[in-house]
Amino acid sequence: MSFFSTPIEFLKGVGPSKADVLKKELKIFTYNDLLRHYPFRYIDRTRFYLISEITPDMPYIQVKGVLISKQVIGDARRKRLSAIFQDERGGTIELVWFQGVKFVEKTIVVGKEYIVFGKPNFFNNKPSLPHPELELVAEAKKEFQTALQPVYSSTEKLKAFFLDSRGIMRLQNNLLEQALPHITENMPSAVVERYKMLPRVHALAQIHFPTSPKLLQRAQARLKFEEFFFIQLRLLFNKKVNKRLHNGNVFSTVGNHFNGFYKDHLPFELTNAQKRVLKEIRLDTISGMQMNRLLQGDVGSGKTVVALMSMLLAIDNGFQACLMAPTEILATQHYNSIAQLLQHFDLEVGLLTGSTKIKQRRIIHEKLENGELKILIGTHALIEDKVKFNNLGLVIIDEQHRFGVEQRAKLWKKNVRPPHVLVMTATPIPRTLAMTLYGDLDVSVIDELPAGRKPIQTMHKFDSSRLRLFGFLKEEIAKGRQVYIVYPLIDESEKMDYKNLMDGFESISRAFPPPEYRLSIVHGKMKPADKDAEMERFKRGETQIMVATTVIEVGVNVPNASVMVIENAERFGLAQLHQLRGRVGRGAEQSYCILMSGNKLSSDGKIRLDAMVRTNDGFEISEMDLKLRGPGDLEGTQQSGVLDLHIADLAKDQAILAEARVCVEGLLADDPELMKPSNRTVRNYFEQRGVKTISLEKIS
Structure with missing residues (x-):
C-alpha cells in the first residue's frame, strides 16, 4: 500500500470518529483525498485592524487585543454568549456566540491576549462579530507561519468534531509534515521546464500554506494544468487504444439506397455543414476502425437526415442499423419522420418501445434475427437481451446524456464485431465541456440551419404585458398558427408548481374560450397514454394552444406551431x-x-433572459450557461464520472485546458504507449490510478 492510500483514520489528530465524519461529509477516505481537499480561498493574515477602522463593507477583519469580559445571556432554550474585546487603542467590540455556548464559554479566558477573526455585523452603527475565530497570541506564534491563511470547506457536522476550516488546516499541516518526502513528480521534465512549472512537491506545499501570492498563483496554475493533463491523457489514450483494439466494419460501398435517397427523395438541399458531417462519417466507416463520433447540432439543424443517410450507408453494405432515443415520444417521432422519408423505398422500419405489444415484439425479434428488418428505432427496449440482430453495423444514440454508460454499452454487444457508434445531441455543448466529457470521441458539428428557416424572434415581457400578449396570440391563431405555453414544473411533486400550471390553464381557458379556441394540457402527472393523446391532438391541429410543463422540451415536432410562451422564464x-x-x-x-x-x-x-433575446446561437448560449452555472449543474456531467476536478474550473480555466490537451496530443504523437524513459513518471502515475487499457464496454 502506498503512503497516499493510507486510510485517513491513521493520521495524527483524526482517529475513528473524525474519520467517519470526514468520509461522510467530504468523501475523504485516504491521505491522498485529504491532500486534494484544496482551500477555496485565502485570507491575508498579515493585516491587523483597529476596531475604530471597521466598516460595514469589510468581508472579514482581524484584530489583536484582550478579552475583558464574558457573559451568558438568556435561558436554557435561547441563550447566547456575549464577550467584550478591546484593542490596543481602547476600542471595544462585542463577540457573540449563539451555538456551542457552553463549550466556548469554558475555553475563552478573560484577561488573555487573543487574535480575533471574523465577518463584522453592524447594528445601530455599532460593530459586532458573530461566531468569530479566537486564537491565543502566544499559540499563533507557534503555528502556521503563512501570510495567506487557507480557508477549507467544512460543514456543521464537521464543526461539531472541531473540524472547521482551522481544524482541517491543522490536519493538512500534520499530513504535509509526513507527506513531503513521498511526493514524486508526475509530469515529464520537459513539460515542467517548458511551462516553467513549480515542482509538484512545492506546488502541493504552497497550495495549502502559501508563502507569497506569487507562489500561490504558480501552485494553482501547476495543479490545474495537472488535473486537465491527466483527464485528457486518459481520454486520448483510451481513444487510441479503442481504435487499435476495435476493428470496424468497412462500409466500402455507396450504393442504391444512399444514392437513390440523395438524388431523388431528399426533401431539401443539404447544408454545407450536413455535407461536411456526412463526409466525416463516410471516412470513419471506410477506415477499418470502429467509428465513435459525437454529432452536435442545434434544434432543427437536420441531424435526423444525417442519421438516416448514415443508416442507408450501412444497409448498402449489408448491415442493419438502429437508433435509440430516451423517450417513447422522441422514438416515435424519429420512427414517423424516417418512415415518411423512406416511403418510396422497399425498406421496413421497426419501432420497439415499452408500449409495443407482445405479438408485434415477436415479429420484430424474428425479422431482426433473420435480417429482414434493416432499421430498428426504439427506446431502452433495444438493449434487452431478447433483441438480437443478424448483422448490426451502426448504432445511433440520440440525446445520449440521458442514458447511462452501461445502457449504451449493451448495444456494443449486439454484434460480433462492435458496430460503428454515432451519438447525437441537440444540446450544444461548450467546447471545453466537449473536450472533457467527450474527449475520446471524434466530434462533428452541424452549425447551420436549413435554407428557408427564419430566425426565431425572442422577446422578454413582464406580467403587466399579459393582455397585450393574449391579443398577439389571438392574431397568430387567426392566421392558422398554433401556440405553446410552458410552465416551470421544476419538481413534479411540488404542489405549488402544479397549482401554477392548473391556475394558468384556467386563466388561459377564460381568455381563449371554446368553441372558438381549443386547448390541450400536458404534464408529468398524466398517464403516458393520455399525454401522448394530447400531444397527438395538438400535432394534428385539433387544438390551437398547448399548455404544458417542460415534458415538451424534447420530442414534439409541430411545424405549424409559431409561438412559444415561457412563463416564469427566470426560473x-x-x-x-x-x-x-x-x-x-x-x-x-x-x-x-x-x-x-x-x-x-x-x-x-x-x-439569462437578455442573452436569450440577443442570440439564437446555441453554442454561445451553452458557453454562457457554463459560466453562470458551472459544469456540475449541466446535463450529463454528473453521470459521466470524468469531471474529477478538485481545483480546475472548466468555465474559468479554458485556456489551461486547451494547452493541456495540445500538450497531451504532442506527447502521445511522439510516444503512443508512453514507453520512453522520459515519460516513465507519467505512466507510473497513470497506472497507479488503474488506467492501463480502455474498458471494452465504454462508449462515451
Whole structure:
C-alpha cells in the first residue's frame, strides 16, 4: 500500500470518529483525498485592524487585543454568549456566540491576549462579530507561519468534531509534515521546464500554506494544468487504444439506397455543414476502425437526415442499423419522420418501445434475427437481451446524456464485431465541456440551419404585458398558427408548481374560450397514454394552444406551431430555455419566443433572459450557461464520472485546458504507449490510478 492510500483514520489528530465524519461529509477516505481537499480561498493574515477602522463593507477583519469580559445571556432554550474585546487603542467590540455556548464559554479566558477573526455585523452603527475565530497570541506564534491563511470547506457536522476550516488546516499541516518526502513528480521534465512549472512537491506545499501570492498563483496554475493533463491523457489514450483494439466494419460501398435517397427523395438541399458531417462519417466507416463520433447540432439543424443517410450507408453494405432515443415520444417521432422519408423505398422500419405489444415484439425479434428488418428505432427496449440482430453495423444514440454508460454499452454487444457508434445531441455543448466529457470521441458539428428557416424572434415581457400578449396570440391563431405555453414544473411533486400550471390553464381557458379556441394540457402527472393523446391532438391541429410543463422540451415536432410562451422564464436555465425555444421555428413562417417574468429579477435572471433575446446561437448560449452555472449543474456531467476536478474550473480555466490537451496530443504523437524513459513518471502515475487499457464496454 502506498503512503497516499493510507486510510485517513491513521493520521495524527483524526482517529475513528473524525474519520467517519470526514468520509461522510467530504468523501475523504485516504491521505491522498485529504491532500486534494484544496482551500477555496485565502485570507491575508498579515493585516491587523483597529476596531475604530471597521466598516460595514469589510468581508472579514482581524484584530489583536484582550478579552475583558464574558457573559451568558438568556435561558436554557435561547441563550447566547456575549464577550467584550478591546484593542490596543481602547476600542471595544462585542463577540457573540449563539451555538456551542457552553463549550466556548469554558475555553475563552478573560484577561488573555487573543487574535480575533471574523465577518463584522453592524447594528445601530455599532460593530459586532458573530461566531468569530479566537486564537491565543502566544499559540499563533507557534503555528502556521503563512501570510495567506487557507480557508477549507467544512460543514456543521464537521464543526461539531472541531473540524472547521482551522481544524482541517491543522490536519493538512500534520499530513504535509509526513507527506513531503513521498511526493514524486508526475509530469515529464520537459513539460515542467517548458511551462516553467513549480515542482509538484512545492506546488502541493504552497497550495495549502502559501508563502507569497506569487507562489500561490504558480501552485494553482501547476495543479490545474495537472488535473486537465491527466483527464485528457486518459481520454486520448483510451481513444487510441479503442481504435487499435476495435476493428470496424468497412462500409466500402455507396450504393442504391444512399444514392437513390440523395438524388431523388431528399426533401431539401443539404447544408454545407450536413455535407461536411456526412463526409466525416463516410471516412470513419471506410477506415477499418470502429467509428465513435459525437454529432452536435442545434434544434432543427437536420441531424435526423444525417442519421438516416448514415443508416442507408450501412444497409448498402449489408448491415442493419438502429437508433435509440430516451423517450417513447422522441422514438416515435424519429420512427414517423424516417418512415415518411423512406416511403418510396422497399425498406421496413421497426419501432420497439415499452408500449409495443407482445405479438408485434415477436415479429420484430424474428425479422431482426433473420435480417429482414434493416432499421430498428426504439427506446431502452433495444438493449434487452431478447433483441438480437443478424448483422448490426451502426448504432445511433440520440440525446445520449440521458442514458447511462452501461445502457449504451449493451448495444456494443449486439454484434460480433462492435458496430460503428454515432451519438447525437441537440444540446450544444461548450467546447471545453466537449473536450472533457467527450474527449475520446471524434466530434462533428452541424452549425447551420436549413435554407428557408427564419430566425426565431425572442422577446422578454413582464406580467403587466399579459393582455397585450393574449391579443398577439389571438392574431397568430387567426392566421392558422398554433401556440405553446410552458410552465416551470421544476419538481413534479411540488404542489405549488402544479397549482401554477392548473391556475394558468384556467386563466388561459377564460381568455381563449371554446368553441372558438381549443386547448390541450400536458404534464408529468398524466398517464403516458393520455399525454401522448394530447400531444397527438395538438400535432394534428385539433387544438390551437398547448399548455404544458417542460415534458415538451424534447420530442414534439409541430411545424405549424409559431409561438412559444415561457412563463416564469427566470426560473429556467439557459440551456433549457434554448431547448424550449427550439420547439418553434420548424416551418417556413416567422416564429416567436416570448419570455414572461415577474418585475423583480435577480442579476443572473436578467443576464439569462437578455442573452436569450440577443442570440439564437446555441453554442454561445451553452458557453454562457457554463459560466453562470458551472459544469456540475449541466446535463450529463454528473453521470459521466470524468469531471474529477478538485481545483480546475472548466468555465474559468479554458485556456489551461486547451494547452493541456495540445500538450497531451504532442506527447502521445511522439510516444503512443508512453514507453520512453522520459515519460516513465507519467505512466507510473497513470497506472497507479488503474488506467492501463480502455474498458471494452465504454462508449462515451
